[in-house]
Amino acid sequence: GQSLEQPSEVTAVEGAIVQINCTYQTSGFYGLSWYQQHDGGAPTFLSYNALDGLEETGRFSSFLSRSDSYGYLLLQELQMKDSASYFCAVYTGFQKLVFGTGTRLLVSP
Amino acid sequence: NAGVTQTPKFRVLKTGQSMTLLCAQDMNHEYMYWYRQDPGMGLRLIHYSVGEGTTAKGEVPDGYNVSRLKKQNFLLGLESAAPSQTSVYFCASSPITGGRNSPLHFGNGTRLTVT
Numbered sequence: 409g410q411s412l413e414q415p416s417e418v419t420a421v422e423g424a425i426v427q428i429n430c431t432y433q434t435s436g437f438y439g440l441s442w443y444q445q446h447d448g449g450a451p452t453f454l455s456y457n458a459l460d461g462l463e464e465t466g467r468f469s470s471f472l473s474r475s476d477s478y479g480y481l482l483l484q485e486l487q488m489k490d491s492a493s494y495f496c497a498v499y500t501g502f503q504k505l506v507f508g509t510g511t512r513l514l515v516s517p
Numbered sequence: 518n519a520g521v522t523q524t525p526k527f528r529v530l531k532t533g534q535s536m537t538l539l540c541a542q543d544m545n546h547e548y549m550y551w552y553r554q555d556p557g558m559g560l561r562l563i564h565y566s567v568g569e570g571t572t573a574k575g576e577v578p579d580g581y582n583v584s585r586l587k588k589q590n591f592l593l594g595l596e597s598a599a600p601s602q603t604s605v606y607f608c609a610s611s612p613i614t615g616g617r618n619s620p621l622h623f624g625n626g627t628r629l630t631v632t
Binding site: 410412416438439441443449450451452453456458495497499502503504505506507508509510 | 548550552557558559560561562565567575576607611613617618619620621622623624625626
């Protein structure tokens with residue numbers, strides 16, 4: 409079976425830094441992705457890690473440790489518009505993506 | 518570009534009724550997917566397609582059928598709807614990019630209620 413674990417909810421204030429962790433146990437591993445979803449909206453792609461280390465895209469960074477089956481999404485300089493759900497997702501085969509249950513991020517003023 | 522378009526946006530069915538959800542993409546993507554999203558359960562893969570004329574089962578395929586007769590369209594069918602199929606359904610597509618996994622592009626979803 410497939411298991412991706414992430415916290416259900418995280419709260420933070422504007423301007424702060426927040427880290428959302430993801431641990432996974434899957435039958436195959438070909439990379440870790442992160443998606444953002446605002447309430448009522450579609451998931452949108454944020455980042456992808458195929459190899460160990462840190463990938464940076466503007467205010468967002470994503471980290472992967474394959475030996476620990478662990479990754480995280482780091483959001484810096486939080487803004488109110490960052491309030492959304494964040495999903496980690498593992499490629500268990502080529503172009504076959506399995507999603508975690510999501511972390512709801514609440515950013516307060 | 519419209520991207521990925523899903524129709525309808527909302528639908529209410531009675532138990533036992535059938536319907537087809539339509540997904541169309543204009544990005545010439547090879548791969549297409551159907552996911553369902555339920556509260557607290559994230560997105561679960563129902564079926565997917567790696568190209569025109571091909572389909573494969575995902576994590577939760579029971580009660581659903583799919584067809585990919587044209588590259589740009591991926592249809593999801595419910596032959597006999599059940600209340601357990603009340604969910605938000607998302608279609609997605611992705612290109613082939615030289616052996617490296619590429620991001621999924623999602624439609625805006627279809628909210629289905631089965632009473």
